[in-house]
Amino acid sequence: MRSSTGRPPPPDASPHRRTPAARRRRPRPLTGPCLGTPRRGGAGPRSGGPRARMLCGAYSLDQARAHPLFAELPEVMHLPARVGRHPSLQGAIELLGRELDRETPLGGDAALPALLDLLLLYIVRAWYDDRPGDTATGWAAALRDPAVAAALRGIHEQSERLWTVQSPAGHAGLSRAAFARRFTDLVGSPPLAYLTWWRMTMAARLLCDTDLPLRAVAARTGYTSEFAFARAFKREFGAAPGRYRHGPVPSGAGAQEVGT
Template sequence: MDGLAALLDGPRARGAFLLRILLDAPWSVRLQDEAPLSVTYVVRGHLWLCPDDEEPVRLEAGDVVVWVGSEHWTIADDPTTPPQILIHPDQLCTTVDGHVVVEEMSQGVRSWGNSATGETVLLTGVYLLEGEVSRRLLRALPRTVVLRAAELDTPLLELLGEEVVRDAPGQEAVLDRLLDLLLITLLRTWFDRPQSGPPAWYAAQGDPVVGPALRLLQNHPEHSWTVGSLADRVGVSRAAFARRFTELVGEPPMAFLTGWRLALAADLLLEPDATIASVARQVGYATPFALSAAFKRERGVSPRDHRRGSVVTQAV
């Protein structure tokens, strides 16, 4: 499992919010739901992406925007159109004066808007929970990632558009998986841009020495790795391996391994049946005490408090 694939395993991949939006001009939607990440695809028509502190950007049919972080932003048919609808946390939808309009703007299965057909049709997917593994990835992204239709070669956009309006058993799980796959595809496309400045660990995946070592660490965090054992596995000297890994990844091998183990632990601890002992074994700590000490040292809270805080947040 690498940093991108980790998105598929954390709590972020469960219960995502998906909606088809049908709009006739004039329209403007203020997004203040504070979700950690969202994907919006322009199926038909256009939209203006309007961050509060940047110039507006126009997206045409086939374009996609990935919005990272909890800052508020606006999408509209025109930058001058004032907000008419506010999207609050938990996807509560109101007018500017507070009138709830979820039901009256419903247009069928997972469809919503001010029109039954829509001059502009959008498909949006919102991740409602932030997983600790994916936080490493999200830190590497700008707040706004815009991908144009010409650089997207994937059937997933059309497939997700077809599936979002289906009402079938297990459909929520199907949509979650499709959204995850789409997000992975979008981010891989973004990172492969020469000018995107991909994170060091992503670029290092292609190195003939560091790449295999990264995959060993990510796939088998439970192993008792040392710099020497990793160097032996990739066929170079200990000193050469440590130097090359640190240069390409930006941190020494054991520091990377510690961060990866604790990120995995943070996700695994949120599983209903997990215990600190079972998580410790899965991520390479000999005892629950060793995991607890490392977790608190690096994150400032104990594993137990981390789990309790997540439960309270989700309940709220």
């Protein structure tokens, strides 16, 4: 898996504002002068050698709201194919290859995007699983820390609830100060600051991808007051929610393409 080093416009930084934050592209054979002309199910440029198939797919990610987890990923991720290792990833690759080999791809338009989603998920999961637990830092360590992982899961699944630092700290059996310090060290921001970032990210997605009224978007992201939501959103994005939904995309946004 590799990501480009340049930062062209993100998926939501094009005129197509109502697209998801990550756009899928159909897997395709990778061509090039070094690989020769790909043949469906055929061997590589050399005859008589091992037969191989190379597939390429891509996502365009919104760098303006990139999740910290992706910021930790290396430019190139190499996952060796070891027997018995990452069976879910190997299964997804085999299913994807079989789907592309079908002579009559009935339902392929539905199957391929779902398989590509799974492939990206399993690749990132496998990379994190392969990192030694005693050297893990950042999000790799946060996801392995029971207290911090539980807090992140709660924020992601119930961002609309009334959260305080004491809420996840009590479940973890930690004092508020100890939990806040551990969360900040691993995630990179204090718990309530991350909660606000996540709520605003979800709000921007709802504004772009749905026609929900502002009061519904505010309620889904934990704000009982539409005015308080609008004020927080403008502070985060520099534009009111209604203008963000219907207006031009802010300039200066960058993007990154992630390939599998």
